[in-house]
Amino acid sequence: MRYLPHTPTDISHMLATVGVESVDELLEQVPANLRAQQALGLPDGCPEAEVLERAGELAASNSILPSFQGAGCYRRHLSSVVSAVISRAEFATAYTPYQPEVSQGTLQACFEFQTYVALLCGLDVANASLYDGASALAEAVLLSLRVGRGRRRVLMSAGVHPAYRAVTETYLRGSGDAEVELIGLDKNGRTDAELLEKALGDDVAAICTGYPNFYGVIDDLATASRLARRCGALSLSVTSEPLALGLLRSPGELGADVAVAEGQGLGLPISYGGPGVGLFAARQQYLRQVPGRLVGETRDSNGRRGYVLTLATREQHIRRERATSNICTNQGLAALAVTTFLGVAGRNGLRKLAALNTARAHQLAERLASEAGLAPVFSAPFFNEFAIEVPDSKRWFDDCVQRGVIPGVRVADLEDSCADGGDNRVLVTVTEVNSDADFDLLVSTARQSMAA
Numbered sequence: 001m002r003y004l005p006h007t008p009t010d011i012s013h014m015l016a017t018v019g020v021e022s023v024d025e026l027l028e029q030v031p032a033n034l035r036a037q038q039a040l041g042l043p044d045g046c047p048e049a050e051v052l053e054r055a056g057e058l059a060a061s062n063s064i065l066p067s068f069q070g071a072g073c074y075r076r077h078l079s080s081v082v083s084a085v086i087s088r089a090e091f092a093t094a095y096t097p098y099q100p101e102v103s104q105g106t107l108q109a110c111f112e113f114q115t116y117v118a119l120l121c122g123l124d125v126a127n128a129s130l131y132d133g134a135s136a137l138a139e140a141v142l143l144s145l146r147v148g149r150g151r152r153r154v155l156m157s158a159g160v161h162p163a164y165r166a167v168t169e170t171y172l173r174g175s176g177d178a179e180v181e182l183i184g185l186d187k188n189g190r191t192d193a194e195l196l197e198k199a200l201g202d203d204v205a206a207i208c209t210g211y212p213n214f215y216g217v218i219d220d221l222a223t224a225s226r227l228a229r230r231c232g233a234l235s236l237s238v239t240s241e242p243l244a245l246g247l248l249r250s251p252g253e254l255g256a257d258v259a260v261a262e263g264q265g266l267g268l269p270i271s272y273g274g275p276g277v278g279l280f281a282a283r284q285q286y287l288r289q290v291p292g293r294l295v296g297e298t299r300d301s302n303g304r305r306g307y308v309l310t311l312a313t314r315e316q317h318i319r320r321e322r323a324t325s326n327i328c329t330n331q332g333l334a335a336l337a338v339t340t341f342l343g344v345a346g347r348n349g350l351r352k353l354a355a356l357n358t359a360r361a362h363q364l365a366e367r368l369a370s371e372a373g374l375a376p377v378f379s380a381p382f383f384n385e386f387a388i389e390v391p392d393s394k395r396w397f398d399d400c401v402q403r404g405v406i407p408g409v410r411v412a413d414l415e416d417s418c419a420d421g422g423d424n425r426v427l428v429t430v431t432e433v434n435s436d437a438d439f440d441l442l443v444s445t446a447r448q449s450m451a452a
Helices: 008-018 048-060 080-086 104-121 133-148 162-172 193-198 221-231 242-246 284-289 332-372 393-402 436-451
Strands: 153-157 179-183 204-210 234-239 258-262 278-282 293-299 305-312 385-389 425-429
Touching (some): 080 332, 104 242, 104 258, 104 305, 104 332, 133 153, 133 162, 133 204, 133 234, 133 278, 133 284, 153 162, 162 179, 193 221, 221 234, 234 242, 242 258, 242 332, 278 284, 332 425, 332 436, 393 425, 393 436
Parallel strands (some): 153 179, 153 204, 204 234, 234 258
Antiparallel strands (some): 258 278, 293 305, 385 425
């Protein structure tokens, strides 16, 4: 990062340009409790070594609580191989391959990424890549509208992550009369098949199903795909915890035409919410409608293997009206992290890790039910997340945090209007980083907080 000193005159000019009177006013959008309450206490002209020492002391004062948060962003043990590979200057400084013939390393990494994504999703082709799972879903819906030629309704399961739904609706505001219709969940936590069937029609472009869904439930993607075929729509599979794809039957096997996912859980740290990386795979017949770029493998005139930018149907390469997406870059470094993580884990390692997450989540669910009276809300099988319902969940949640553990994510904090009356639901997530001691603390704290 460059050091750019500003004089008081510079600062005044910039503030006047954006229409505010002070830097404090500029930062009013940041919640007050997140702004610095006092100065750092460093003397002027302090040597760099002392600054670093003081910064280390401040960092050491942070308290890190055991956490059971997830809901689309997952803590995972990351092999040191991942950081070693993505830290190499050849990758860390690389950008969009405008001259593919001189970007063989970048193109090969993209090709390997596509291969892994296609294998995970059980589909023919994958791109490299999209911003995150939410934008990947929005792009999949736009694909379905292009393929549907006049079909303007999208049936969206209430089990799709609420942030993904919101992003998709934002995308569609500029797409004419396209509309998203929400399909509720049944008592087991799956998309209500009866409601879905009643909503079918020849104007439906796509059916979007969470797999697993927002509540961690393994939804009935096969039924949704069958109903989509009945009315000539596309079946879109949406996954926010990609590790599940290492254990479950692939979306392609269950009839999905397009599968999208958030790849963060496969090699990327949480990093205060980003970056993510969108996974996008589709059947062969939709190849030319896939957004972003596709990298292919070929042979040169001397028979040597090489990689080429096979398709790049975006605005920078073709006429605007023919572009499949306006995305102007890709998550190359993030995609490389996912590729490295999957390469290190391998097929068997990924499956074992997914099975471990499932087993540990079910262990915690059983303990919360038997020892704290907090049974999962839904009875359908789940992966590594499950919802519990707690009376006055905000008070209970805050009390748990005060006692030293973050019990999960309050659904009401992510969704303004909770479907099926879920305002008091808390989504609990377990990954391999949660220890037995974390389990003991959460169970005892949950029980005490319920009694308080």
